[in-house]
Amino acid sequence: MNQKQKLFGKILLPAALTAVVLSFTACASSDSGDSSINEESSSAVTTINEEVPYTFFNDSVFVGDSVSLKLNLYVSAQRNIDSNFMGTAQFLTPGSYGSGNELKELGSENSVHPSYNGTEMYLADAIQAMGAKKVFIMLGMNDIAVYGNDGAVKNMETVLAQIKEKNPETTIYVQSMTPIVGSAQAGSLTNENLNIYNAGLKAMCEQNGYTYLDVASVMKDEEGNLKREYCSDPDNMGVHFTDEGCKVWIDYLRTHVS
Template sequence: MKTNMTAKSGLALFAVCLIFLSGCKGNDANKVNSKSEGNSSAPQSAVASAASSEQEISQQASSFHNDPNGNVAQSEKAEPSYLDDAVFIGDSVTLKLKNYVTIKRKTNPGYFGKAQFLAAGSMGSGNALQPLKSNSIHPSYNGKKALLEDSVAAMGAKKVYIMLGANDIGLYGVNDSADNMAKLLAKISAKSPNAKLFVQSATPIIKEQQMTNLNNPNLAAYDKKLKDLCEQKGYYFIDVASVMRDKEGNLPREYCSDPNDLGIHFTDKACEVWIDYILTHAVK
C-alpha cells in the first residue's frame, strides 16, 4: 500500500485480507473481523464522492466504440449463441454467475450460449500474476490448475470477459490494482491476440458493509481507471456496475445474497440483470 496507515487502519487491512482469502462464503470469524473495523456505513461525504466519480465517468466525452460515455454502446439484444466462444474470468462474484448458469442449463442447454468460466473464490489480478503453486488461487482448466492466459489460449476463446478487483483493492489500493489488471490483460492478449477483451467494471457493495479500503468510492475510482485503460489499449469496457448501483452508489439489497456478511455477492435477480446487460452490450 502506498498510503500511510494508522495502527487501526492496519488492522482493517488485515481483516480485509482474511475475509477475501476465505472465498465466496465468510465464516463466523470473518463476520467478527468485518464488523470490528471499518465495517460501518461509509460517511455521507464518501457516498457523495462515489456518486461524483460515477457522474464524472458518465459525462466524460469520448468516441470510444462509438459511445459518448466511453462504454460499449447499448445494442439490440444478442442471441445467447453470441457467447459461444466466450470465457468469463472472475472471483466469487463470477462463481455465482457460473452456478446460476449451470442450473439454468439443466433445463435449457443453450442458456448463456456455450460460455465457459475461469473463476475462483478470492481471485484477483494480483494473485493471478503470481507463479503457479499447489496452494495458489489460479482456477483449473480440464482438471489442471493453470495461469489464466494459458487457460484462455487453450480454450480458443474469442471473447474474454474479465471482472476482478474486489480482492485487490484492500491489498494493493486503487492505483496498483489497476496496474495489475493492465499487466494481466497484456498477458492474456499476448497469448490470444485475436480475442476481444471485455473488461467489466467491479460491482459495488451494500452500504452497511463498506470498509476502510474496500468501499464504493474506491471501487468507482478503480472502475474509472479500468475505463481509461480500455480507451488507451483498445479493450472493451463493459460497465456492469452501472446497473448494480442504487441512487447512492451502493449495491441494492435485492441484488445482494449476503447483506449481513460481506455484502458483495449476488442474488439470482442480480445475475439476470448482469446477463441482460452483457447481451444488450454486444460487439459484433
C-alpha cells in the same frame, strides 16, 4: 380494416411504441445516472443495443472471482432449464481470485489461479487451452485492499497484456467491478474506492483498445451502493449476487455488446 385492426393502429401500437421508448430512456438514464466517473464516450460500450443472441457467447470465457463464480452457478442452473442459455460460454472463476493473485508464481504460497480440466494454470494459458475468442473479465474486489486502486489497475493491465500476448485474436471485455452493499463497506473496500478503481480501469481500456462494460451501473441504488435485492449476503460481505442480480447482469451484457 376491421375494428380490431383500427384499435391496434390508433391506440395500441402508439402506446406500445411510447412504452418502448420510455423504457429505453429509463434504462439509459439509470445506466449513466449515478456513475459520473463512468459515463459515455471512448471505447467503452455504453449504448444500449439490440439484445444479442446467446450464441454470441459461444466462444466466450468469463473470468472473475467469487462474484463471477455465482454467475457461473447461475448460468449452470439455467442450462438445466434451457441448454442454450448463454451459449457455450465457459468460466474461470476461482473464489478469492484477483489480478494480483494471477501475477504470483503458479503454485506459490497464497497464489490462486484458475483451473481448466482439473489443472491449475496461468490465466493466459487457460484461455488458450479453451480456445476462447472473447474474454469477459471482472476482477478487483480482492485486489483494491491489497494493492490500492492504481496498483490493482496496473496489475489488471499486466494480466490483460499477458492474455493478449498468448491469445492475440481474443477480444477483451473488461467489466467494471460491481458495488458493495452500503452497510458492508469496510476499510478501503468502499464504493467510493471502487468507483475510482473502475475509472482507472476505463482509462486503461481506452489506452489499450479494450472494451469497457459498466456492469456496476445497473447494480447501484440511488446512493451508489449495491441494491440489497441483488445481494445474497447483504449482512455479511455484501458483494455477492442473487439470481435476480445475475439476471440483471446478463441482461446488461446482452444489450451492451455487439
